[in-house]
Amino acid sequence: MQNRDNGLYKRLIIRCVLAAAGVLFCIFILPEIINLFLPFIIALIVAAILNPLVNFINRKLKISRRITALVFDLLVFLVIASLISLLVYTVINEAISLATNIQMNWKDITAMLGKLGDSFDWLHNILPPQAVEFLEGIEESVAVFIQNISKRLLSSVVPAAAALTTKTGSILTVFIIAILAAYFTIADYNRIAEMVKKHIGERAGRYVSILKAAVVNALGRYLKSQLLLALSAFLFMFAALAIYGQPYALLIALGLGVIDFLPIVGTIAVLVPWGIIELILGNFGKGVFLIVIGVAFFLIRKVIEPKIVGSQTGLHPLAALMSMYVGLQLSGIWGAIIGPIVLMLIISIVKSGIFENTLLDLKQLSARISGALTRGDEDSPEP
Numbered sequence: 001m002q003n004r005d006n007g008l009y010k011r012l013i014i015r016c017v018l019a020a021a022g023v024l025f026c027i028f029i030l031p032e033i034i035n036l037f038l039p040f041i042i043a044l045i046v047a048a049i050l051n052p053l054v055n056f057i058n059r060k061l062k063i064s065r066r067i068t069a070l071v072f073d074l075l076v077f078l079v080i081a082s083l084i085s086l087l088v089y090t091v092i093n094e095a096i097s098l099a100t101n102i103q104m105n106w107k108d109i110t111a112m113l114g115k116l117g118d119s120f121d122w123l124h125n126i127l128p129p130q131a132v133e134f135l136e137g138i139e140e141s142v143a144v145f146i147q148n149i150s151k152r153l154l155s156s157v158v159p160a161a162a163a164l165t166t167k168t169g170s171i172l173t174v175f176i177i178a179i180l181a182a183y184f185t186i187a188d189y190n191r192i193a194e195m196v197k198k199h200i201g202e203r204a205g206r207y208v209s210i211l212k213a214a215v216v217n218a219l220g221r222y223l224k225s226q227l228l229l230a231l232s233a234f235l236f237m238f239a240a241l242a243i244y245g246q247p248y249a250l251l252i253a254l255g256l257g258v259i260d261f262l263p264i265v266g267t268i269a270v271l272v273p274w275g276i277i278e279l280i281l282g283n284f285g286k287g288v289f290l291i292v293i294g295v296a297f298f299l300i301r302k303v304i305e306p307k308i309v310g311s312q313t314g315l316h317p318l319a320a321l322m323s324m325y326v327g328l329q330l331s332g333i334w335g336a337i338i339g340p341i342v343l344m345l346i347i348s349i350v351k352s353g354i355f356e357n358t359l360l361d362l363k364q365l366s367a368r369i370s371g372a373l374t375r376g377d378e379d380s381p382e383p
Helices: 002-036 038-060 065-104 106-118 121-125 129-166 168-187 189-200 202-244 249-261 268-280 284-313 317-352 356-379
Strands: none
Touching: 002 038, 002 356, 038 065, 038 168, 038 189, 065 106, 065 168, 168 189, 189 202, 202 249, 202 284, 202 317, 249 268, 268 284, 284 317
């Protein structure tokens, strides 16, 4: 009995040490490895996604695998480069345009705020002096806030653009290496996969397959939930813009749906600046409308997101919400995005049976602790 207990404790201690080492590795070492091998990791992901399609074309159309790999490789990276360039250019251009418009039309903005304040003069005769001072302070704060927007945008965008320009060389190097690595990986993907299976062994290969299936399952279901959220954004925006009578409502709503699908960027990041520009130009009604629908969908998304993510990923809405919040607290916006994926990955790995022996040992330890406590209560003398 004593030997069995010692063996149980030794196994649990070893597994706890390995788990702690794994956590420390993921926190401190893994990010450095990813940064060092980033182009090759990108290439491996692209190759894994494209390999089934390349296999199908190679098998059905009898086209050379290397030619197919080259065509798809260049096409994928061309699309990625175009989207990134368009996004960066649009953000920088709109930010500079907004800041410039605020500075050029500052007199009109102050006049508009003055008229807006004058329209509430009747409240001065109703409200107590403290409330009137509070409202006047709000008006002044809004004016200062709008004025500071232009200064902060220019002071942030210009250095950011300069920093991006200085890093263009390293970014271009990573991009070119990723293109070449992706081509070589796609061209010999099947051969590389067989070689890896041969060298890592059957047992390790089984664990790798389980982890791969868990990652693909988690990412696939999470992307499906994000597509549903983007579709919700498209339908909401199209209905709102069409009712308002906005020209090209369908095209604008489609663009907002695509933007909502992108990480970090959301529809509110487009609609609120657009609404502010309309206010600056004197289109008060349209500006308020755009800001209202932007904020409204932002709030709606925060309500439906845990439910949709939960229904598509199998997570309870509370678990999905909790994983988003914990991720947000640990790593900001990216943490909120990755949190549900990490939780799904952990659940998938646990369900796969990898930790079955560890769970059995924990159950045995719990049973023995419970038994020891029960015996202690029974052996205690009665008062």
